Amino acid sequence: MRAFRSLSVAILRGFLRDKASVFFAIIFPLMFLVLFGGLFGDQSQSKVDLIQVGDVALFDELPRPAREAFDDTFEVEHRQDLEAAIAEVRDGDADVAVVERDGELVAHFTQTDQVKAAIVQGALRAFVDGANVAATGQPPTYSLRTERVEDDSLTTIQFVTPGLLGWAIAMSAAFGAAATLQGWRQSKLLRRLQLAPVSTRTVVGARIAVTVGVALVQMAIFLGLGAAAFGLRLTGSWWAAIPLLVMGTLCFMAVGLFAGSVTKTVEGAVNMANFLVLPMAFLGGSFFPLDAAPDWLQTFANLLPLHWLNEGMLDLLVRGEGPSAMFVPMALLAGFALVLTLLSARLFRWETQ
Amino acid sequence: MGAIEVVDLAMAYGELRAVDGVSFEVAEGEFFGIIGPNGAGKTTTLEMIEGLRKPDAGTIKVLGQSPWPRSARLLPRIGVQLQASSFFERLTAREQIHTFASLYGVPTSHGDEWLERVGMVDKADTRVEKLSGGQSQRLSIACALVHEPELVFLDEPTASLDPQARRNLWDLLSGINDSGRTVVLTTHYMDEAEVLCDRVAIMDHGRILELDTPRQLVKGLAAPTRITTADGETIETREPAPVLARLAEEQKLDGIAVRTGTLEDVFLSLTGREYRA
Numbered sequence: 001m002r003a004f005r006s007l008s009v010a011i012l013r014g015f016l017r018d019k020a021s022v023f024f025a026i027i028f029p030l031m032f033l034v035l036f037g038g039l040f041g042d043q044s045q046s047k048v049d050l051i052q053v054g055d056v057a058l059f060d061e062l063p064r065p066a067r068e069a070f071d072d073t074f075e076v077e078h079r080q081d082l083e084a085a086i087a088e089v090r091d092g093d094a095d096v097a098v099v100e101r102d103g104e105l106v107a108h109f110t111q112t113d114q115v116k117a118a119i120v121q122g123a124l125r126a127f128v129d130g131a132n133v134a135a136t137g138q139p140p141t142y143s144l145r146t147e148r149v150e151d152d153s154l155t156t157i158q159f160v161t162p163g164l165l166g167w168a169i170a171m172s173a174a175f176g177a178a179a180t181l182q183g184w185r186q187s188k189l190l191r192r193l194q195l196a197p198v199s200t201r202t203v204v205g206a207r208i209a210v211t212v213g214v215a216l217v218q219m220a221i222f223l224g225l226g227a228a229a230f231g232l233r234l235t236g237s238w239w240a241a242i243p244l245l246v247m248g249t250l251c252f253m254a255v256g257l258f259a260g261s262v263t264k265t266v267e268g269a270v271n272m273a274n275f276l277v278l279p280m281a282f283l284g285g286s287f288f289p290l291d292a293a294p295d296w297l298q299t300f301a302n303l304l305p306l307h308w309l310n311e312g313m314l315d316l317l318v319r320g321e322g323p324s325a326m327f328v329p330m331a332l333l334a335g336f337a338l339v340l341t342l343l344s345a346r347l348f349r350w351e352t353q
Numbered sequence: 354m355g356a357i358e359v360v361d362l363a364m365a366y367g368e369l370r371a372v373d374g375v376s377f378e379v380a381e382g383e384f385f386g387i388i389g390p391n392g393a394g395k396t397t398t399l400e401m402i403e404g405l406r407k408p409d410a411g412t413i414k415v416l417g418q419s420p421w422p423r424s425a426r427l428l429p430r431i432g433v434q435l436q437a438s439s440f441f442e443r444l445t446a447r448e449q450i451h452t453f454a455s456l457y458g459v460p461t462s463h464g465d466e467w468l469e470r471v472g473m474v475d476k477a478d479t480r481v482e483k484l485s486g487g488q489s490q491r492l493s494i495a496c497a498l499v500h501e502p503e504l505v506f507l508d509e510p511t512a513s514l515d516p517q518a519r520r521n522l523w524d525l526l527s528g529i530n531d532s533g534r535t536v537v538l539t540t541h542y543m544d545e546a547e548v549l550c551d552r553v554a555i556m557d558h559g560r561i562l563e564l565d566t567p568r569q570l571v572k573g574l575a576a577p578t579r580i581t582t583a584d585g586e587t588i589e590t591r592e593p594a595p596v597l598a599r600l601a602e603e604q605k606l607d608g609i610a611v612r613t614g615t616l617e618d619v620f621l622s623l624t625g626r627e628y629r630a
Contacts, residue, residue, distance in 0.1 A: 006455035010441045010448065017443040017480075183442060191405055192439035196456045197428040350405075 003198045007206035015176065015210065025172030026218060029164050032287075033222060036160040037230035048120055050074040051085040053099040058131050066130055073123050096120045157230040159289060162241075162313035165222045167286035169215045169245060170252040170277050170306050176211050177256025178269035185352055186266065194350070208253065215249040216242070223317075235320035241313055244326045244333075248309040251333040252277070254340035255305070261347035280306040305336040356381045356504050356535040357402060362411035364397055371397045373559035375411070381503075382533045386550030388540055388616070394559040395539040396436060399508055402537070403433055416504060429457060432502035436509055438489045440481040446492050447477040450499055457500035467495040471525055487518030491525065504535045511545060523548055543616035555620060562623045567616055574622055576614030583608030 015021055052059060062070055077094070079085045085097035086108050095116055096109040105128060109120050133140050184190045193203055219242070226232030259272035281287060283300065284307035290298055301307040312329030315321040357379040364372040372394045379385045387395045400406045402413055404420030404427070413420055418427045440449055450464035468477055471491040476484060484492065490510050497505055510526065511519045519542070527549055530536045540546055546553045547567045554564040563570055578593040582605055590596050593611065600606055 002458065003456050006452050010444055010452045013444055013448065014442045186437075187439050187442075188435045188437045189439040189441065192433070192435055193456075194405065194423065195403060195428060195431070195433045196453070197425055197458070198456050 004202050004206050004209075007198070007203060008209050011180070011206060011210045012213070015214065021172070021175065021179070024175060025168065025214060026221065029168030029171070029218075030221065030225065033161065033164050033225065033230075036164070037157045037226065037232075047075040048073060048096065048116065048123070049094040050076050050120075051088060051094045051097040052076055052078050053082045053085050053097055054080060056098055056100040056105070058100065058105060058127065059098075062127070062131075063134065066127065070127060096124075098124070155231070157226055157232050158318040159314070160287075161222060161226040161230075161232050162317045163286040163310045165219060165245075166248065166284075166306060166309040166313050167277075167281040168218050168222065169248055170255070170281070170309065171274075172214055172218065173211050173249045173252035174256035174259065174273040174277050175270055176214075177207070177253040178259040178263075178273040179256075179266055180207060181257060181260030182263065182266040182269040182352075185260075185350070188351070190350055208250065211253055212246055212249050215245055219245055233318070235318055236316070237321070237323040237325075238317050240323035240326045241316040244309070244312045244316065244330055247330045247333045247337075248305075248312075251305050251309070251337040251340075254337040254344065257344040258340045258347075261344040261349075264352050277306070280304045283307070285310050305333055308332045355379055356383070356416060357385075357537065358412075358414040359398075359402065360412045362398065362401060362413065363409050364394075364401060364406065365409055370559050372401070372408075375556075375559070375561055377554055377561060377564055379535060379537060381535055382530065384527075384530050384536045384538070384549060384551045386538050386540060386546040386553040387556055388543060388546045388553055388620075389556035390541055393556040395541075395556055396508055397559075398556070399506055399537065399539055403431070403506055429500060430503050432497040432500065432505040434490075434493050434497040434505070434507045434510060436512070438481070438493050440489075440493075440496075443480055443482065445478050445480050446473055446484065446488075449481055449492060450496050453496045454499050459500045463501070464495075464499050467499050468492075471495045485518070486514050487521060490514065490518075490522060494525065494529070498529065502534070504537070505529065507536065507538045509539050509541070511540060511542065519545070543620060547616050553616070555616075555623060557624055563619065570616060570619045571614045574614050574619050576618050576622075578614075579612045581610045581612075 059070070059076070079088075079097075082097070082099055085094070085099075088094045089097050089108055089110050092110065092112065095113075096107050098105060098107050100106070105124065107120065107124055109117050111117050184193075223232065223234065223238075227234070255276055256269075256273050259276060260269040263269040263272050283290075283297065284304040285301065286306065290301055290307075293301075308329040312326055315325040315329075316323075355378040357377075359378070360376050362372055362375040363370070375394075375398055387398065389395050397406065401408045402415060402420060404415075404423055407421050415427060416430055418424055420427060441452060444452065447464070447468065450468060451461040454461045454464040465477075468474055471494060473488060473491055473495065476488055476492075479488075481489065481492065494507065494510060497507070507526070511522055514522065523545065526536075526538070538546075538549065550567060552564065552566050553570065555562045555570075563573075565573070575591070577589040577591050580588045580590065580593060580596055580600070582588075582600065588596055597606075597611075600609065
């Protein structure tokens with residue numbers, strides 16, 4: 001027990017004193033969180049810039065509830081010159097210019113941003129239709145009420161935090177294992193430990209304990225910062241992400257072990273780990289959702305352990321799934337870990353030669 | 354019973370017969386040296402005795418036990434210093450030796466004592482990456498001895514040190530078997546073996562060429578003594594006493610140099626070639 005403790009302390013000190021590993025394990029992924037959370041955090045569409053040319057009776061005489069909806073949708077500026085207003089729209093300074101001619105509303109819009117163009121047309125048509133219905137003096141036959149499915153729609157931060165956390169954990173576990181295996185092999189510390197009266201189990205156990213500890217700290221920082229600064233809301237059984245995270249750590253330590261086994265230098269091992277993890281982060285959905293990706297890519301993503309870690313994290317942290325959502329990803333991650341560990345064991349060498 | 358008994362040890366890496374029929378015994382309390390050039394098979398021999406490699410053939414007994422497979426009863430009784438400086442990254446010298454103390458289940462205060470014995474107290478808070486070659490070897494030796502093993506293996510502890518640091522380390526090394534501890538040292542420096550070792554095995558091409566005390570090895574060579582006087586005249590003789598007596602009569606003893614045979618000469622005569630370090 002004392003050997004285990006002092007080995008863990010030695011490894012932890014080695015990690016904390018290595019500025020590069022601390023940076024890549026914690027600071028670097030956090031920079032992405034801040035970037036995504038801060039820059040793209042406000043996912044609700046910004047208002048439509050509308051230029052009203054002259055008087056538009058429909059807008060000016062909207063009843064109160066419609067007026068509020070209108071103000072939520074449009075940012076209105078008034079102009080008198082139609083040509084100048086159209087030029088503004090063409091230059092991208094406004095989204096639409098509206099003029100009224102004898103009860104007909106003419107909207108000049110730009111197609112540059114197709115989504116916004118669609119919103120502009122839909123919203124304007126809704127207001128015109130609403131005004132027409134009101135003009136008949138009859139109550140509307142049908143009404144519409146909208147409700148969100150998620151308690152808070154899956155905003156950017158909700159999606160990005162679990163994925164980035166998965167990536168951060170994968171990176172630090174893989175880099176740590178790869179660098180330790182290579183570094184210890186090169187300094188012959190592996191051999192030295194083989195000649196000390198400690199079991200392999202103790203040495204491996206201490207290395208795992210430190211990496212899992214670091215992963216839990218990463219999780220606390222990510223979720224803490226996400227919640228405190230960017231409005232991240234955890235749902236349902238988010239705590240079930242902890243065992244999933246531990247399994248993910250083990251799996252990516254196995255990736256690092258493999259990287260360390262097939263390379264000959266510390267730099268080579270870390271590069272190899274990066275080569276395995278970074279593309280996996282892109283293709284496994286750490287940075288952006290794969291829902292819009294082509295089918296073959298989505299199929300391919302199923303072969304990537306990071307994809308399963310990300311999916312499990314999303315399910316448990318923000319999609320409000322129950323704790324049972326951890327089992328499938330955990331089993332798959334355990335499978336990847338087992339295969340990679342067996343492969344690394346076959347390739348294992350005590351020394352570099 | 355000897356501390357180490359090795360019979361007909363052999364080990365090949367593919368075609369290369371790194372160790373080829375090596376037999377020797379090391380007595381308890383002995384300071385035993387294995388010398389030879391790089392690639393002679395010293396390190397491989399040592400690693401088999403330590404239990405790091407399984408020999409292709411031959412038997413090994415270390416403190417009465419077989420070192421292979423790894424034996425939890427034997428390991429605490431031996432200490433090892435490997436060729437490279439095998440340290441945990443980014444720990445200070447003190448943290449390093451404390452970690453090794455814990456691995457061997459001895460109090461960390463033993464670590465502090467050993468830091469003092471190897472003269473590393475003022476470097477105790479320096480990280481291992483910042484230590485000089487000599488300091489790093491001292492720490493490495495201290496880590497090998499922290500659990501007071503009966504038998505200690507030192508694999509080229511003075512390799513890649515400058516002459517000054519090498520001689521500083523000799524003082525330390527000559528002291529570590531004072532308490533009756535057995536020491537096995539490999540080196541490719543002849544002068545080092547001559548100064549430190551009770552007995553020396555000269556190895557090349559995986560075989561032991563000679564094994565004896567340094568004095569006997571040199572004596573067996575019967576090399577002439579070379580006497581060089583202050584005015585540069587060199588006399589080679591196998592009976593130096595009368596020559597020196599005559600020089601004394603002639604008042605020419607001031608500034609003379611007397612050089613007898615060395616292990617280097619022994620190596621040269623054994624292999625018929627210049628020593629390649």
